[in-house]
Amino acid sequence: MTIETDVAIIGAGSAGLSTAKALREKGIAFQVVEGSHRIGGRAYSEEIAPGVWFDLGCSYLHLGDANPFKDIAASLDIPLCHERADMFSDENLNAWDNGRRLEGAALKAFLDYRDANEASIAASVARGEDRAIVDLIDMESEFAPSYINGLASLNTLDVDETSAKDYLDFGAGYEGRHLDIPVPDGYGNLVKAWGADVPVTLNAKVEEIDFTGPGVTIKTAKGDLKAKLAVITVSTGILAAGDIKFTPALPSEKLDAARGLPCGTENKICVHFDTDVFGADGTGYHRTWTDDDEPSGFEASVMGLNTAIVFTGGRHAIWLERQGQQAGHDYAVNQIANVFGNDIRNHITRSIVTAWTTEPWTRGSYSCALPGQAYQRETMKQSVEERLFFAGEATAIGVNSTCHGAYLSGLRVAEEIVAALAQK
Ligand SMILES: Cc1cc2nc3c(=O)[nH]c(=O)nc-3n(C[C@H](O)[C@H](O)[C@H](O)COP(=O)(O)OP(=O)(O)OC[C@H]3O[C@@H](n4cnc5c(N)ncnc54)[C@H](O)[C@@H]3O)c2cc1C
Structure with missing residues (x-):
């Protein structure tokens, strides 16, 4: 079955969910496709003992007061442990x-x-x-x-x-x-609660993104999705490994950027x-x-x-x-x-x-620039032909490698999409 929409969002982590919410506010139609069985991506909590949550991925709201998840947590009545935010001092x-x-x-x-x-x-x-x-x-x-x-x-x-x-x-x-606010009931659970109102097609691994024609065709395990534009939020580990086929191939600068910002462990x-x-x-x-x-x-x-x-x-x-x-x-x-x-x-x-190196949906933990490659974050966030847009932690300059950086990258890309759709 083929679905048609304005914007296809690939990945339901912090970046994909914030893109979706921002587009919804702007009245732009979208579909989110997620390869795994759950939303949240690298924001994920498990209960290690009754009522005791462990975050396998993000666990601290880095940068303290500047972190947008602080207000999101307040709006959802989810407690934060402000009193231990200086634990690394x-x-x-x-x-x-x-x-x-x-x-x-x-x-x-x-x-x-x-x-x-x-x-x-x-x-x-x-x-x-x-x-x-x-x-x-x-x-x-x-x-x-x-x-x-x-x-x-x-x-x-x-x-x-x-x-x-x-x-x-x-x-x-x-x-x-230097403020890092812990989340008693799990940062992953916070992201899950915040993202719960976004419609997401789960278990829909994207195999190929075809942008030869006008628009974009996303080939997933659950059928095709046709859209005017696509937002790609998968990790640099997934992009550099070639897990998603691009037709035609992505420009070499984009692949070089993903390789220059590998997802380490x-x-x-x-x-x-x-x-x-x-x-x-x-x-x-x-x-x-x-x-x-x-x-x-x-x-x-x-x-x-x-x-x-x-x-x-x-x-x-x-x-x-x-x-x-x-x-x-x-x-x-x-x-x-x-x-x-x-x-x-x-x-x-x-x-x-945890075993993030072998995690098939990320192939690593989060991005880190190789020596001489810090500038690649700028390249990583550029669109390709104003049809493929890139969000995710690796594109969040200065707040890279964080959950709230991924969130902010989704807001940025939503603005870029408004401008791109206005030209079509
Ligand atoms: C061990 C660890 C500790 C961390 N600690 C912190 C911390 O304390 N504070 C902090 O702010 N950040 C921390 N982070 C980083 C933070 O978790 C990430 O930066 C953020 O969650 C990334 O969000 P994202 O949306 O960019 O990517 P992701 O969350 O990876 O979302 C991308 C989504 O794409 C999906 N996907 C992949 N391939 C496909 C495909 N082919 N088809 C469809 N879907 C696909 C994935 O399943 C995933 O859900 C930590 C991360 C790790 C691993």
Whole structure:
């Protein structure tokens, strides 16, 4: 069966849903097709224990007050945990060297080392360069393994693969840049509740986008969709892998942009305990390293839910993902035990280990520019022949790689569509 509409929206994540809502407000007809069985995309919550939600993808409203999901949550009566929005601040940081807490001069040395690296990165970008982070930081320091592990979790690529400019551009100019608001009942659930009023055809994988004629034909697992224009919100991982066939082929600049902004890996391992194993002083963000394992960062019971969430990134995350779920669980439990002691092992109820590298609907976690490629975000967001429009986190300059950046990209593309339809 062939359906006809004005705008075909491919993907029902944050970007696709916000495009749909904005077009609806403007009275423009649309159809949303989603390959998977649910809406939300990389915003997805699972209940690890009764009433305890774990976000496999986005979990913090980054950039605090500037985040549009703050008002969306208020309008839906969904609570946010404002009081822990500064959990990643220096004042609240807990750092552990072989199970010993860094304090006083040792903690200061750790923070000074980080600040010197960040200053070096900023100076390079100010000179107009776009180098790999690895070229700009002190790799010999005793703190280097922990620092580069933290950057890999944040950026999804290792420091030799990460553009210093892309890293620095994130959040530039935003007040509250360092505020990260947790969502007690799940950011994924928030996006699901907000998107629930958008009609979406699920299980409709797009196989081909044919834009040879006037208009666009979208070939899906559930039949064809003919539209005047299409909005593509799939990840750069999906685009670069060629999972969707384009007829004619996409211009090489567009494919180069997707390849220059690969979807790297951040994985999370959530471990739930049957009791509060952390104590009142233990909640918050911890960085920990030992002599015989990869370092890590983890969040412990920030919202009083008896969970710890261990973050992994870059090649180590890919390697660990390939070892399987048990290896991920063991790594996470060891990291938590390094700080809170071996008795925690007696209180584990369950864990959830994410596997974003092999997730077929994203092929990675979120985009990160390769060295020299930060400018590709601009190319990524350009339309092709004013018929194919691109939204999604990779196109959200300065707020890239976030759920609310994806949302804002949907608003941007809706404006572009109004202008394009007016010309037809
Ligand atoms: C581990 C992790 C932690 C994160 N932490 C945070 C955080 O704390 N805060 C934050 O703001 N952001 C975070 N993010 C990033 C955030 O989740 C994403 O940037 C955002 O959700 C992306 O939205 P999107 O609409 O661009 O893409 P997606 O959510 O990926 O939506 C695209 C949709 O397209 C669908 N699709 C793919 N291929 C096809 C096809 N062939 N046919 C039809 N449909 C298709 C997919 O199934 C998907 O639903 C995190 C992400 C991960 C993975």
